[in-house]
Amino acid sequence: MKQMKLDIEVNNKTKSPVADDFFAMVAEKTIRIAGHDFLQEKNVSISVALVSEEEMQKINRESRHKDSVTDILSFFEYENIEKIKSAKEKEIFLGELILCYDDIGKYAHKENIELKKELTNVISHGVLHLLGFSHGEEMFSIQKKVINEIC
Numbered sequence: 001m002k003q004m005k006l007d008i009e010v011n012n013k014t015k016s017p018v019a020d021d022f023f024a025m026v027a028e029k030t031i032r033i034a035g036h037d038f039l040q041e042k043n044v045s046i047s048v049a050l051v052s053e054e055e056m057q058k059i060n061r062e063s064r065h066k067d068s069v070t071d072i073l074s075f076f077e078y079e080n081i082e083k084i085k086s087a088k089e090k091e092i093f094l095g096e097l098i099l100c101y102d103d104i105g106k107y108a109h110k111e112n113i114e115l116k117k118e119l120t121n122v123i124s125h126g127v128l129h130l131l132g133f134s135h136g137e138e139m140f141s142i143q144k145k146v147i148n149e150i151c
Helices: 020-033 037-041 053-066 081-086 101-111 115-130 137-150
Strands: 005-012 043-050 072-078 089-098
Touching: 005 020, 020 043, 020 115, 020 137, 037 081, 043 053, 053 089, 053 101, 089 115, 101 115, 115 137
Parallel strands: 005 043, 043 089
Antiparallel strands: 072 089
16 A cells, blocks of 8 residues: 655744644644545645734634634635545645644643643644544544554
């Protein structure tokens, strides 16, 4: 079986120290653990932006009508897994993840969670949304498995 090619384009608009390849590692493990073998034949791309708390609040207000900062927003290209599976293109753009590193850091500190674990959790969560997952036991179980493999 051919190995999936994953391209992560990172636009770090902050002073976040997260390395670009960390996003790729978390995304690859998330896709593998989710069991999406049909993506192995594809060239998959995801766009990642790291923004300030002010920018995240603005995006959250405009896109979700919630006037607050959040850790991550996911903007998917396909509305569900069936649409991804039926895509005939060799190149699949799953969507964009927008992260607020400062918000993630504050939450991790407040909850006494290792920052790397919380980053892994948040990134995996966003990738799963791009893959068509909704909040639920299956999604959270995959996130835990990804954290256990990475951290």
